[in-house]
Amino acid sequence: MNLVANFAVHASRRMIFDLPVCDLDWQDALTFVNELASATAGQTVISFVNAHNMLVMLNDGNYREVLSGNLVLPDGLGLDIASRVSHGASFPANLNGTDFVPALLTFMDKPKRIGLVxxxxxxxxxxAENFRAHAPWHNFVVISDGYFDKQNSQGVVAEIERQKLDVLIVGMGTPLQEAWVAANVTPEHARLVLTVGALFDFVSGTVPRAPSIMRTLRLEWVYRLQKEPGRLWRRYLLGVPLFLYQVARHRLSERHQRLYPDA
Structure with a gap:
């Protein structure tokens, strides 16, 4: 039994658009992922999935297939809305990668060799410099930037293998990063892989985080839209209504299946 399957036996998950999403609070999530980072067999790939990722998944069967084999953590208000509609309650925690990964690095007190792509x-x-200041007991290795040929990436994969990593953090955007990891990264390369989207932009300070009050109110997306309207307006101004429509549509479908199971 692989690590994700073993986890599924012992912890509940919630189906969001027919995708299993982990139902964990912060402490349980940190404890579990820390254990995965020290595993001696198998591999776990963690994906942080928000409303935008869900919309991509609904239109990309390959992406859905990859996510179904990963450990999926809920990211953002959209997943909470979908959970309330389908399951009557929000997720116990907003496990977005921007907050979770730095917290995980601090929680992992045993030194790890961590690669960045x-x-x-x-x-x-x-x-990498800021990660080293944040958690200096780990060894952070820059493997590659994200501007390599994804169809001919043997050099990057060979460097990952050469570095003998415990953890690999990949930030190349959805669904590219998940597809690339699935096609190229094996358990021999790293036991734990985190696919993190724009995390490096935030950690480096290239893209500022929203003020803490906006993050507390779950309005960071408004701040990001204000800062990058040209890039993000479609995601939020079109994507948010579309996501809410899909939540309602899926809920009606679930209700119809319960009422008419033989239909």
């Missing part, structure tokens, strides 16, 4: 070269170098 993704982003622009200057961004990933600065992110």
């Amino acid at each position: 993704g982003g622009r070269r200057e961004v990933i170098e600065k992110a």
Whole structure:
């Protein structure tokens, strides 16, 4: 039994758009992922999934297939809304990668060798520098920026193998990062893989985080839209209503299946 399957036996998950999403609070999530980082067999790939990721998944069967084999953690208000509609309660915690990964690095008190892939070269170098200041007992290794040929990435994969990593953090955007990891990264390369989207931009300070009050109110997306309207307006101004429509549509489908199971 692989690590994700073993976890499924002992912890509940909630189905969101027919995708299992972990139902964990912060302490349980940190404890469990820390154990995965020290595993001596198998591999776990963790994906942080938000409303945008869900919309991508609904239109990309390959992405859904990859996510179904990963350990999926809930990221953001959209997942809470979907959970309330389908299950009557929000997720116990907002396990977004921007907050969870730095917290995990602090929680992992045993030194790890951690590789970084993704982003622009200057961004990933600065992110590695800040990670080292944040958790100096770990060894952070910059493997590659994200601007390599994804169809011909043997050099990057060989460097991952050469570095003898415990953990690999990949930030290349959805669904590219998940597909690339599934196609190229084996348990021999790293036991734990985190796919983190734009994390390196935030950790490096290239992209500022929203003020704490906005994060507390779950309005960080408003701040990001204000800062990058040209890039993000479709995701939020079109994506949010579309996501809410899909939540309602899926809920009606679930209700219809319960009322008419033989239909």
